[in-house]
Amino acid sequence: MNSTVIAVSSNGEYSFTKPNRGSVTLLAGLGVEGDVHAGVTVKHRSRVAQDPTQPNLRQVHLIHQELFAELGDAGFEVGPGDLGENITTSGIDLLSLPVGTLLRLGGEAVVEVTGLRNPCLQIDNFQGGLLKQVVGRADDGTVVRKAGIMGVVRAGGIVRPGDAVEAELPVGPHRPLERV
Structure with a gap:
């Protein structure tokens, strides 16, 4: 199966969800241009409160579209951007990738995988019971x-819906993803 970008999303203001866009521009070392979480150092409020000088390992958030189908089977209605992700993919098992995997998105952009998203209670404010899912x-x-x-x-580089997603695994041994 070909792996593709299904949707791209960004938001310049703190909000749980992010509106879908026709494209997003990824900036090396920063993240998604114009997104509230872009930057060299941490931007997530809880992490800024702990230590605002920490490196930002959460510049880009990716979710696999297949999760939405699973959540739908459990009675939840979730679509691209609803969980605050920047890039929604299809056809690639994001959760099984090792730390350091390079994801080539479209013609130029490259994202290095740093870890798993650790969702907070805000997800239950979006839809009650979703955190347990x-x-x-x-x-x-x-x-x-x-x-x-x-x-x-x-x-x-610019990333658009329909762009190919290619994974380049790091030289072994591979480290499984942990929360970042």
Whole structure:
């Protein structure tokens, strides 16, 4: 199956959801141009409160469209941008990628995968009970996070719906994604 960008979203103001756009521009070392979470240092409010000098490992948020179908089966209505992601993909298992994977988006942009999104209680403000659907426990008790992945922009470029997504795995050994 070909992996593609389904939607792109950004918001210049703090808001849980992000409106879909015709395109977004990724800026190397910063994130999505005009997005509230773009920057060299952390922009998420909780992380800024802890230490505003931390590097921003959450410049770009990606979610796989397949999660929306799973959530729909559980009675939730969720679409691209609703969970605050910048890029919605299809046909690629984002959650299984190792740390350091390079995602080539369209003709120029490259995002390096840094880890898993760790959703907060705001997700339940969007739709009650949704947090339990995207964060759960495996049979062995480990926490399972399904609300997408985070990355940093290594090469800038314009990303549009319909663009190809290609994953380049890092040289092994591979490290599984952890929350960032």
